[in-house]
Amino acid sequence: MSESSQAKPRSSPKRELLLDTAFRLFYAHGYHAVGIDTILAEAGVAKMTLYNHFKSKDELIVAALERRSSEISDDKLKALAKVSSEPLSQIEALFDWMDVWFRMPDFNGCAFLKAIAEYTDDDSPINQTVKKHKAASIASLIDLCQELDVPDPKNLAQQIFLLLEGSIIQAHTFGNADAAKLGKNAATTLIQAAKASPS
Amino acid sequence: MSESSQAKPRSSPKRELLLDTAFRLFYAHGYHAVGIDTILAEAGVAKMTLYNHFKSKDELIVAALERRSSEISDDKLKALAKVSSEPLSQIEALFDWMDVWFRMPDFNGCAFLKAIAEYTDDDSPINQTVKKHKAASIASLIDLCQELDVPDPKNLAQQIFLLLEGSIIQAHTFGNADAAKLGKNAATTLIQAAKASPS
DNA sequence: GCAAATATATACAGATCTGTCTATTTTGAA
């Protein structure tokens, strides 16, 4: 066994194709509802190739979610970089980012919330992957709120987080893409009120 | 065939037992994850009894959700009847109701949001049952906000709805029962701001 | 061009799923 014979490449064309296809189908139809064979047929990949890259379906789901989490982070960062670095503008840009998302033709709610709905065991890797993603989302929101001149930035951030998540639910349940604007207006109201409150 | 040989009783002990057991298991573990046989074993009921009352698993899910929707409506009405009929108190009581819910040992998120996450087809009976339930929830919130002296009660109601749904997500994802209080505070802020705005 | 890694097709095991069928037993009301 030479030194170059590593275990698995963490990135390969087939692996990427599988992750893309798996995420798309899981997102559109649900995790239990989509079987391995469906993914393989759609991707045009052999079953053993999948099981060579991933130990199990659950591991494929985790990998697909982690990939999606990175995509979202990168996409958000790019969107926030386009607007003023003032915290208020940054927070507003978060809602604008969601507005764009809600209007995408394949928008179908939040893949992470759907995953935690299907995998209820608190200790399962899928469940933990979801919590990690959402925790990171809150953390960056807290960072933004701490740049605001408000007495309790963490509290404000958590309130705004409710609006963000509520917007996703509203947009998904009723196909109401305007939920982002609704949340944005509410968030600015909360921020204004927090700024006006005594520190 | 005599006149008394009706089709199905819309209410019978076995039927109620099946609906209770089914909802509890679906809610705890997910809809696809729980099989018919598991429900039957838990309820101690024969398979043909289930299929005598319900045409299919999907129909059982719809019936369980509709039953749960009624339970929630009744429970909310009772809770709201206990506080002042002033709209502000009523809205606050909604968040207090959620606070109690979040602290129940078997709280596991919203059964309706979980259902729509698993059954993505817009036209499916399950999906429509969820939308009907959530639409009723918004409608009653709009009614409350219309009693408030604010320029755009419907807009305010929808913003508060984001907070309500966001609270459920937050409480479920992180086991944070304080999400209800968080939402309540944000809601009162929004209401105060709306009242202060020019009509 | 050679060798090792990667991917393929295909079959299959074993479990699980929904829903049906049948024959028997229990229940409840007249």
Add this chain to the structure above:
DNA sequence: TTCAAAATAGACAGATCTGTATATATTTGC
């Protein structure tokens, strides 16, 4: 008590699911 409705047990069909085994083919680096 009688008789029909309701529930039962259990087998079973047919589909689907995850994951494995095997043997062959293709790609890729050296």
